[in-house]
Amino acid sequence: MSLAMATENDNLRIVQVWHGGKFKKKLSEMGIYKDSQIKVIKNDIPGPLIVDVKGSRLIIGRGQAQKIMVDFS
Amino acid sequence: MDKIRIALAGNPNVGKSTLFNRWTGMRQHVGNWPGKTVEKKEGTFQYNQQEIEVVDLPGNYSLTAYSMEELVSRDYIVGEKPDVIVNVIDAANIERNLYLTVQMMELGANLVLALNMNKFAREKGLKINKKQLSQLLGVPVIEIEAVDETGSEELLKTILKISKSPNIVLGRLEYGNEVSEHVKQIENIINQDLTGADNKSMFDAPSSWIALKLLEDDPEIIKKVEESGKGQRVLKSVKKIQRHFNNVFGDDADAAITDARYGFIAGLVSESVKKPKIDKVTRSDLIDRIVTHKYLGIPIFLLIMWLTFQITFTVGDPLGGYIEEAFVWLGETVSASLGEGFLTSFIVDGIIGGVGGVLVFVPIIFILFLVLSLLEDSGYLARAAFVMDRFMHKLVGLHGKSFIPMILGFGCAVPGIMATRTLENERDRFLTMLIVPFMSCSARLPVYALLAAAFFSAYQGWVIFSLYVLGIVVAIVMAAIFKKTIFKGMSAPFVMELPPYRIPTAKGAIIHMWERGVLFLKKAGTLILALSVVIWALSSLPVGVEYASQESITGQIGTVLSPVFAPLGFGEWQATVAIIYGFVAKEVVVSTFGILYGVGEDGSGGTADEAATEESSGEISSKPASGEVSVESSDETASAESVEEVAPEEDPGFIAAIQEVFTPLSAYAYMVFILLYIPCLATLATIRRETNSWKWPAFAAGYTFVVAYVVSFAVYRGGLVLGF
Numbered sequence: 058m059s060l061a062m063a064t065e066n067d068n069l070r071i072v073q074v075w076h077g078g079k080f081k082k083k084l085s086e087m088g089i090y091k092d093s094q095i096k097v098i099k100n101d102i103p104g105p106l107i108v109d110v111k112g113s114r115l116i117i118g119r120g121q122a123q124k125i126m127v128d129f130s
Numbered sequence: 131m132d133k134i135r136i137a138l139a140g141n142p143n144v145g146k147s148t149l150f151n152r153w154t155g156m157r158q159h160v161g162n163w164p165g166k167t168v169e170k171k172e173g174t175f176q177y178n179q180q181e182i183e184v185v186d187l188p189g190n191y192s193l194t195a196y197s198m199e200e201l202v203s204r205d206y207i208v209g210e211k212p213d214v215i216v217n218v219i220d221a222a223n224i225e226r227n228l229y230l231t232v233q234m235m236e237l238g239a240n241l242v243l244a245l246n247m248n249k250f251a252r253e254k255g256l257k258i259n260k261k262q263l264s265q266l267l268g269v270p271v272i273e274i275e276a277v278d279e280t281g282s283e284e285l286l287k288t289i290l291k292i293s294k295s296p297n298i299v300l301g302r303l304e305y306g307n308e309v310s311e312h313v314k315q316i317e318n319i320i321n322q323d324l325t326g327a328d329n330k331s332m333f334d335a336p337s338s339w340i341a342l343k344l345l346e347d348d349p350e351i352i353k354k355v356e357e358s359g360k361g362q363r364v365l366k367s368v369k370k371i372q373r374h375f376n377n378v379f380g381d382d383a384d385a386a387i388t389d390a391r392y393g394f395i396a397g398l399v400s401e402s403v404k405k406p407k408i409d410k411v412t413r414s415d416l417i418d419r420i421v422t423h424k425y426l427g428i429p430i431f432l433l434i435m436w437l438t439f440q441i442t443f444t445v446g447d448p449l450g451g452y453i454e455e456a457f458v459w460l461g462e463t464v465s466a467s468l469g470e471g472f473l474t475s476f477i478v479d480g481i482i483g484g485v486g487g488v489l490v491f492v493p494i495i496f497i498l499f500l501v502l503s504l505l506e507d508s509g510y511l512a513r514a515a516f517v518m519d520r521f522m523h524k525l526v527g528l529h530g531k532s533f534i535p536m537i538l539g540f541g542c543a544v545p546g547i548m549a550t551r552t553l554e555n556e557r558d559r560f561l562t563m564l565i566v567p568f569m570s571c572s573a574r575l576p577v578y579a580l581l582a583a584a585f586f587s588a589y590q591g592w593v594i595f596s597l598y599v600l601g602i603v604v605a606i607v608m609a610a611i612f613k614k615t616i617f618k619g620m621s622a623p624f625v626m627e628l629p630p631y632r633i634p635t636a637k638g639a640i641i642h643m644w645e646r647g648v649l650f651l652k653k654a655g656t657l658i659l660a661l662s663v664v665i666w667a668l669s670s671l672p673v674g675v676e677y678a679s680q681e682s683i684t685g686q687i688g689t690v691l692s693p694v695f696a697p698l699g700f701g702e703w704q705a706t707v708a709i710i711y712g713f714v715a716k717e718v719v720v721s722t723f724g725i726l727y728g729v730g731e732d733g734s735g736g737t738a739d740e741a742a743t744e745e746s747s748g749e750i751s752s753k754p755a756s757g758e759v760s761v762e763s764s765d766e767t768a769s770a771e772s773v774e775e776v777a778p779e780e781d782p783g784f785i786a787a788i789q790e791v792f793t794p795l796s797a798y799a800y801m802v803f804i805l806l807y808i809p810c811l812a813t814l815a816t817i818r819r820e821t822n823s824w825k826w827p828a829f830a831a832g833y834t835f836v837v838a839y840v841v842s843f844a845v846y847r848g849g850l851v852l853g854f
């Protein structure tokens with residue numbers, strides 16, 4: 058499922074990042090890349106999400122989150 | 131002893147600047163990296179009789195070629211080869227922070243890790259074994275708290291030590307067989323083809339790093355290799371290996387390298403950091419539950435913005451007023467001692483008027499930046515961006531971070547534009563800068579008050595409110611248009627770090643404030659002063675003419691240009707001149723009216739500003755520009771203060787004068803024009819400074835004029851058709 062649909066507080070693993078090179082790289086710098094662990098802290102529709110990766114919190118736009126696929130870890 | 135050159139590097143928000151400020155205090159200099167819009171901070175300090183030069187590199191998560199900040203840091207490390215790089219690390223976020231560390235190690239940098247924010251890490255339940263970490267990385271690891279002296283002594287000692295005996299860390303990185311082998315292959319070819327006879331790499335950086343960059347498709351490095359003319363073999367091999375990765379692993383070499391880095395880091399961390407079994411809930415989390423709450427978030431944000439606004443202008447306005455009074459006093463004193471004359475006018479109206487005009491802004495700018503940096507350093511601003519993103523995105527196509535500059539624009543566009551610095555994406559920054567001027571700034575308020583009172587007395591409030599709303603509407607429309615045309619398809623994907631809340635340091639906030647304020651003064655100030663003198667000159671020539679009369683050059687220009695505005699309903703030379711003067715500063719429009727429509731020789735025109743200032747609270751005091759001060763200097767007999775002060779809108783003579791010239795409809799069209807047309811000089815100067823080019827302020831001036839003309843035209847003509 059996409060990150061945008063994930064429930065708060067579930068422990069998830071990233072399976073695919075459907076973004077173009079530059080942004081994909083930016084995401085990976087911040088800890089979001091294939092196989093890394095991620096957890097959703099806030100997912101109020103509409104609006105951006107707050108996630109927790111590698112010990113830090115990030116804000117991600119909903120559109121961006123829709124292109125990140127996750128699964129339960 | 132020789133100077134040591136060091137650099138501070140690390141993720142954003144880890145406390146680099148705090149450390150930098152503590153070390154350099156006032157001995158720092160802020161500018162831009164040559165040719166870029168990235169801030170460059172450098173300074174010097176002494177330790178143990180050793181002079182140390184330190185550069186605070188921009189906060190980076192990585193060293194790719196994809197952002198100005200990263201390129202600047204990377205070029206600095208490779209080009210300047212600092213003796214030591216102090217890598218400040220957020221202890222609560224080690225894994226991601228180390229991603230930058232390993233990249234600097236790939237560059238062969240001489241590192242020392244400064245582990246900061248250990249208190250917060252402990253609150254989270256993390257236990258870090260710094261000795262182990264240090265051993266595994268091969269670099270010294272010092273625990274510090276940037277906000278106080280903890281660990282400072284040890285850190286400085288270590289810096290001196292390793293500046294003399296650098297660590298060799300290249301060999302420490304273990305990226306797994308796949309990646310390492312291929313990197314070695316490329317490295318060999320590089321050493322054969324691209325290294326000079328003296329065995330020095332063409333690029334001043336380790337060949338292994340170049341190999342990694344090529345495999346990562348780094349545009350800058352690829353270009354350099356191509357340009358060298360000897361890179362064909364290397365590039366071919368790189369392509370081959372990249373295909374290999376895709377075939378065997380189904381993923382880019384790029385992704386494999388990222389994986390390898392994180393893999394190495396994960397291994398390190400598992401051996402040196404103990405994490406708690408369950409994530410502890412921190413104080414930050416609890417505050418956030420409220421602040422980013424689905425329904426409470428926005429009201430809280432609006433409250434904080436209102437407070438910011440209030441503080442800035444409540445404290446800043448009166449201070450600005452004192453400054454203005456001081457200049458008026460100065461002007462009078464000079465004219466009293468020098469008597470009437472050209473020279474006096476030049477000094478009083480031109481120089482004192484011009485300089486005073488700039489300095490009136492100072493308290494507001496400084497206080498605003500103080501408040502803003504407190505908000506930023508505390509971490510709140512990131513939450514604000516989150517909360518407002520929803521609306522910004524839908525309405526304007528911009529992100530939450532753009533909201534703050536726009537709110538500030540309601541007070542004054544100058545701090546609003548300076549606040550766009552928090553927007554990392556250049557296109558979002560420029561787009562925001564272009565629409566901030568439509569937020570009706572407080573300098574325009576006197577004009578509205580004057581005309582609204584004269585023509586719409588019962589409905590004043592509504593009329594003025596409608597103008598504010600119109601400004602916002604035009605801003606939204608223009609933003610939408612820009613997004614589809616000149617900024618097409620360049621919206622930044624929104625991902626941003628949410629740092630934990632921290633208590634900002636007074637010193638840090640004050641230094642922030644000082645830096646920005648001084649910069650404003652220097653750049654914007656010289657420009658405004660110069661142009662004010664020019665306008666003064668045009669109003670005083672030809673020699674002997676009455677200051678700012680129709681016979682002066684300004685008056686003549688006004689007369690010549692006034693037909694341009696006739697279709698909008700206000701084609702008199704005085705209205706045109708007011709528009710021209712309003713270019714320097716919007717408040718001047720009112721004082722110009724006062725002079726030109728002849729509010730009498732006794733100088734009550736000069737008091738128009740002071741009275742108008744009392745009328746509307748929270749606005750910037752009018753600047754003592756050409757119109758106002760001239761009355762006092764050319765009139766030896768009465769000084770403005772000794773005459774009973776009557777506000778123009780209360781002076782029946784004045785009101786009668788304007789009523790002969792405007793109709794309610796044309797007055798409204800005029801106000802619309804003032805609302806939308808060219809941003810004042812200070813604003814344009816600020817845009818120039820923030821974009822490092824003349825193109826943008828010119829564009830801003832041009833397009834706002836067009837928008838103002840079109841909308842004003844539509845209002846006037848439409849109104850006529852509707853029978854107003």
